[in-house]
Amino acid sequence: MNALADDPGHETASPVGATIPMRVRDRLGLRFWLPAAWITMVVVLAATASLLPLPSPIETDFTALSNWPDRAHWFGTDQLGRDILSRAIFGARISLTVGLLAPALGLGIGMLLGMTAGYFRGRVEIVIGAAMDAVMAFPGILVVLAVTAYVGASVPLLVILLGVLTVPTFMRVARANTLVFAQHDFVLAARAMGATHWRVLSLELLPNVMIPILIYALLVVSRIIVVEGVLSFLGLSLPAPWPTWGNMIADGQVELATLPYIPFIPAALMFLTVLSINLIGERLRARTDLRGSVL
Amino acid sequence: MTSYVLRKLLRLGLVLLVVAAASFLLMNLLPGDVALALLGNEATPEAVAQVRAELGLDQPLLMRYLHWLGGFLCGDLGRSYITQVPVMESILDRLPVTIELMLLSQGLALLIAVPTGVLCAYKAGSRIDQLANAVGLFLLAAPVFILAILLMFLFALKLRWLPSTGYVPFMTDPVRNLAHLALPALAIALAEWPSLFAVLRGDMIKTLQQDYIALAKAKGLGPAFILFRHALRPSSFTLVTLSGLQIAATIAGALVVETIFGLPGIGRMLTGAVYNRDMMLVQGCVAVISVGYVLINFGVDLIYALLDPRVRQ
Amino acid sequence: MMDAGLPLLEVTDLATHFHTQRGLLRAVDGVSFSVRRGQTLGIVGESGSGKSALARTIIRILSKRHTTTTGRITFEGRDLLTVSEPDMRDIRGRDIAMVFQDPTSSLNPVKQVGVQIEEVLARHLGLRGRAAQTRAIELLTSVGMPLPQERLHQYPHQLSGGMRQRVAIAIALACEPKLLIADEPTTALDVTIQAQILDLLHRRQKAHHMAMILISHDLGVVAGYTDTVAVMYAGQIVEQASTRSLFRNCRMPYTAALMRSAPNLSDPPHTRLRAITGRPPDMVLPPPGCRFEPRCDDATDICRNRRPALSASDADGTHRYACWHPVASPGASA
Numbered sequence: 010m011n012a013l014a015d016d017p018g019h020e021t022a023s024p025v026g027a028t029i030p031m032r033v034r035d036r037l038g039l040r041f042w043l044p045a046a047w048i049t050m051v052v053v054l055a056a057t058a059s060l061l062p063l064p065s066p067i068e069t070d071f072t073a074l075s076n077w078p079d080r081a082h083w084f085g086t087d088q089l090g091r092d093i094l095s096r097a098i099f100g101a102r103i104s105l106t107v108g109l110l111a112p113a114l115g116l117g118i119g120m121l122l123g124m125t126a127g128y129f130r131g132r133v134e135i136v137i138g139a140a141m142d143a144v145m146a147f148p149g150i151l152v153v154l155a156v157t158a159y160v161g162a163s164v165p166l167l168v169i170l171l172g173v174l175t176v177p178t179f180m181r182v183a184r185a186n187t188l189v190f191a192q193h194d195f196v197l198a199a200r201a202m203g204a205t206h207w208r209v210l211s212l213e214l215l216p217n218v219m220i221p222i223l224i225y226a227l228l229v230v231s232r233i234i235v236v237e238g239v240l241s242f243l244g245l246s247l248p249a250p251w252p253t254w255g256n257m258i259a260d261g262q263v264e265l266a267t268l269p270y271i272p273f274i275p276a277a278l279m280f281l282t283v284l285s286i287n288l289i290g291e292r293l294r295a296r297t298d299l300r301g302s303v304l
Numbered sequence: 305m306t307s308y309v310l311r312k313l314l315r316l317g318l319v320l321l322v323v324a325a326a327s328f329l330l331m332n333l334l335p336g337d338v339a340l341a342l343l344g345n346e347a348t349p350e351a352v353a354q355v356r357a358e359l360g361l362d363q364p365l366l367m368r369y370l371h372w373l374g375g376f377l378c379g380d381l382g383r384s385y386i387t388q389v390p391v392m393e394s395i396l397d398r399l400p401v402t403i404e405l406m407l408l409s410q411g412l413a414l415l416i417a418v419p420t421g422v423l424c425a426y427k428a429g430s431r432i433d434q435l436a437n438a439v440g441l442f443l444l445a446a447p448v449f450i451l452a453i454l455l456m457f458l459f460a461l462k463l464r465w466l467p468s469t470g471y472v473p474f475m476t477d478p479v480r481n482l483a484h485l486a487l488p489a490l491a492i493a494l495a496e497w498p499s500l501f502a503v504l505r506g507d508m509i510k511t512l513q514q515d516y517i518a519l520a521k522a523k524g525l526g527p528a529f530i531l532f533r534h535a536l537r538p539s540s541f542t543l544v545t546l547s548g549l550q551i552a553a554t555i556a557g558a559l560v561v562e563t564i565f566g567l568p569g570i571g572r573m574l575t576g577a578v579y580n581r582d583m584m585l586v587q588g589c590v591a592v593i594s595v596g597y598v599l600i601n602f603g604v605d606l607i608y609a610l611l612d613p614r615v616r617q
Numbered sequence: 618m619m620d621a622g623l624p625l626l627e628v629t630d631l632a633t634h635f636h637t638q639r640g641l642l643r644a645v646d647g648v649s650f651s652v653r654r655g656q657t658l659g660i661v662g663e664s665g666s667g668k669s670a671l672a673r674t675i676i677r678i679l680s681k682r683h684t685t686t687t688g689r690i691t692f693e694g695r696d697l698l699t700v701s702e703p704d705m706r707d708i709r710g711r712d713i714a715m716v717f718q719d720p721t722s723s724l725n726p727v728k729q730v731g732v733q734i735e736e737v738l739a740r741h742l743g744l745r746g747r748a749a750q751t752r753a754i755e756l757l758t759s760v761g762m763p764l765p766q767e768r769l770h771q772y773p774h775q776l777s778g779g780m781r782q783r784v785a786i787a788i789a790l791a792c793e794p795k796l797l798i799a800d801e802p803t804t805a806l807d808v809t810i811q812a813q814i815l816d817l818l819h820r821r822q823k824a825h826h827m828a829m830i831l832i833s834h835d836l837g838v839v840a841g842y843t844d845t846v847a848v849m850y851a852g853q854i855v856e857q858a859s860t861r862s863l864f865r866n867c868r869m870p871y872t873a874a875l876m877r878s879a880p881n882l883s884d885p886p887h888t889r890l891r892a893i894t895g896r897p898p899d900m901v902l903p904p905p906g907c908r909f910e911p912r913c914d915d916a917t918d919i920c921r922n923r924r925p926a927l928s929a930s931d932a933d934g935t936h937r938y939a940c941w942h943p944v945a946s947p948g949a950s951a
């Protein structure tokens with residue numbers, strides 16, 4: 010319970026909440042470093058997967074069908090005798106690729122639009138805002154389904170679609186922060202000294218808008234990992250036999266009653282990864298004092 | 305009030321047109337050719353041309369849109385290329401299951417979120433509040449399909465309290481119908497609870513610091529009365545808006561949950577249609593679901609006005 | 618002018634400390650006073666001096682988790698600090714009622730005016746339905762509300778500020794309380810409305826023989842409507858006297874400064890008000906001696922180091938002040 014006691018993630022709690030010494034709030038603490046260690050491990054394993062001494066993630070081994078976890082296969086094997094550890098590590102690649110690239114794309118476009126809207130205001134802001142509203146009028150998952158139905162499932166397509174769908178939220182965060190910082194003295198001073206718009210935007214505003222938006226991006230990363238999970242669970246991500254956490258869960262779910270470890274191992278990995286990213290994001294958010302209310 | 309509704313209705317009309325156009329364009333501007341997809345890559349050019357003519361694909365885009373829109377307004381969404389069943393018929397067949405699932409899950413989510421949100425706001429910072437927040441953090445990290453298989457494993461396969469798959473229409477047997485829908489609805493509700501809870505709790509804490517709550521206390525009213533009759537309504541504006549927007553998440557939830565629990569809803573049909581590249585069916589489902597989504601959010605705007613008398617002006 | 622016998626409310630050595638991130642905030646720090654039936658006590662002090670905290674402590678509506686209260690609040694012979702919460706709920710709104718500073722924020726924005734009046738009638742008098750409605754209309758009429766019948770179904774945002782405060786007063790008077798605490802009831806209102814509201818409170822008080830605590834940051838407001846006045850500074854009472862005695866010869870430099878900073882009707886127009894320089898002390902770490910010392914022109918070493926106690930200035934001990942170097946006694950106020 011102690012770890013929860015100094016939980017500033019819910020700063021709205023009360024202005025006169027428990028008296029927390031400032032020092033404790035300043036340390037990042039175990040709630041940051043444990044998740045960070047987990048994420049680092051997942052990233053390193055996924056990146057070096059092909060160098061590691063792992064059995065093939067796709068070759069079936071009929072001598073080892075549905076083995077529960079043991080010394081030879083730490084995470085066991087699935088119904089086709091494939092090593093689950095190996096599949097999980099290769100599957101992490103997809104989650105991470107989509108989870109990082111799609112928000113990166115959305116962040117790039119969203120920040121450009123958001124800063125433009127927040128800095129120039131007026132008609133530009135209205136047009137950009139309306140365009141974003143139009144994107145948001147649709148439940149995003151439907152767009153992804155419809156397009157994949159047409160073009161066929163593939164990872165690059167997923168990155169592009171999910172990236173575009175994150176643009177509106179990034180745009181909002183960028184615009185809100187630009188609005189705040191555009192009123193600050195250093196920006197007004199820079200403009201008074203005759204700095205061009207481009208200079209003000211790139212040198213004065215960008216560094217300040219970047220930090221809150223990067224922290225916000227963590228939240229989006231965890232959400233996109235979940236969405237990718239849903240889509241690959243539905244078979245709309247990387248085609249079989251290549252593993253993703255989502256399709257591993259989907260395949261394993263068939264024999265949930267007798268072989269529960271098959272779906273629950275990738276499920277647990279995904280859960281821990283998403284939880285870790287959320288915890289890190291929450292910690293950083295508390296540190297930089299970015300409140301949800303900016304959105 | 306009337307002018308507010310009129311304004312919202314106007315907006316609704318515009319958004320619906322945009323959504324309809326977008327659903328249509330999505331299907332018609334994308335690379336790839338329906339006829340080709342239908343016949344396979346080995347089809348002769350003549351056969352392709354014939355199919356295109358049959359489907360009206362050789363008409364100009366605008367004509368096709370107007371044609372489609374006209375059909376859409378009359379409830380005619382064309383026929384599936386594959387099964388030849390009218391799309392509207394398939395949808396109407398499956399829609400009740402999904403609507404029931406959505407209502408149940410959304411209702412359940414609110415049923416859990418409102419008391420917990422109110423209680424934790426009242427006791428902000430206490431043990432129980434910390435516990436609820438920790439649970440929220442965990443649930444937030446558990447995607448709906450993980451929750452679904454976890455619930456299925458525990459309550460259907462191990463404890464055998466509830467059926468794991470299948471569906472019985474409500475009219476046939478209400479009890480068994482609810483038994484089949486309980487776990488799917490719970491999975492979606494649990495996935496949605498954290499955000500609803502956090503929003504209500506946050507707004508409620510702000511409300512409880514207002515002077516009118518101090519006045520309510522000064523009147524001698526009890527805590528339950530103050531929380532539910534004074535504080536809840538002004539604290540629920542964001543909650544209401546959010547639960548409308550959350551429908552989008554519920555749709556994604558329905559897609560997977562219907563697949564996992566074998567419910568014959570529109571979500572599972574849509575997933576199937578995507579596999580089979582049944583474009584007419586996909587287009588119809590997308591249009592119907594999107595329109596439903598827009599309508600729900602219109603309803604939310606109206607509820608909002610009922611909750612806050614200041615908005616009506 | 619005053620009743621004999623026991624006071625209705627007697628506050629003894631009352632202290633309220635908020636638990637804040639920085640430590641204990643001593644919003645009220647050792648306050649004693651009493652109010653008799655039918656009498657009006659004025660409490661005056663700058664913003665942040667702890668007036669609202671004092672008022673909220675008396676009716677016990679501060680969050681228990683975040684505050685500590687010590688001392689005694691004797692109301693009709695009972696110590697309100699030891700009364701159980703359900704009993705206290707019966708007292709609030711029925712025996713002691715409160716009017717808040719800003720009627721815009723003290724009325725629930727999403728409830729009709731009538732409902733907000735009727736719920737207190739239902740809570741304490743068991744009036745419901747028609748009876749409650751009739752009584753609500755009576756109350757609205759008695760606070761000078763035009764078209765009371767129609768007001769019942771209006772929302773606060775449809776009323777003007779003065780109207781809203783009338784509604785708040787109607788709510789407070791609904792059960793004919795023995796004590797009314799009015800916490801700066803006119804601060805948020807237009808100057809022209811202020812006098813109307815104060816007159817209204819005064820009239821209702823006389824009509825019901827009700828005791829009243831009238832809180833204000835403006836000595837001028839208090840002058841015409843109170844029998845006694847307590848001046849508050851940094852959580853403490855620094856001077857206390859009958860209104861007449863206080864205005865005739867105030868002894869404490871802070872009171873004198875307050876008087877100079879209040880606009881005086883007899884001043885020639887455009888006379889510059891002399892605001893008190895500096896700001897009230899940080900109540901987490903108040904000065905060890907006299908709390909006014911950092912801002913006081915007459916301060917000496919003793920003021921810095923030792924806290925002056927309340928001491929009597931006249932024979933019967935009703936005029937008391939806390940100061941090492943009191944202002945000259947007769948006709949001190951300029």
Ligand SMILES: Nc1ncnc2c1ncn2[C@@H]1O[C@H](COP(=O)(O)OP(=O)(O)OP(=O)(O)O)[C@@H](O)[C@H]1O
Binds near residue numbers: 636637668669670
């Ligand atoms: N809930 C609270 N938590 C922490 N500190 C508080 C709280 N309420 C008031 N305070 C502090 O207590 C002190 C006294 O506040 P209070 O509201 O009683 O002043 P006041 O005399 O009523 O001022 P005003 O004229 O502005 O109403 C102030 O320093 C204020 O910051």
Ligand code: SF4
Binds near residue numbers: 907909910916920939
């Ligand atoms: S005690 Fe000293 S500092 Fe305080 S008011 Fe009197 S003269 Fe001023």
Ligand SMILES: [Mg+2]
Binds near residue numbers: 669
């Ligand atoms: Mg006050």
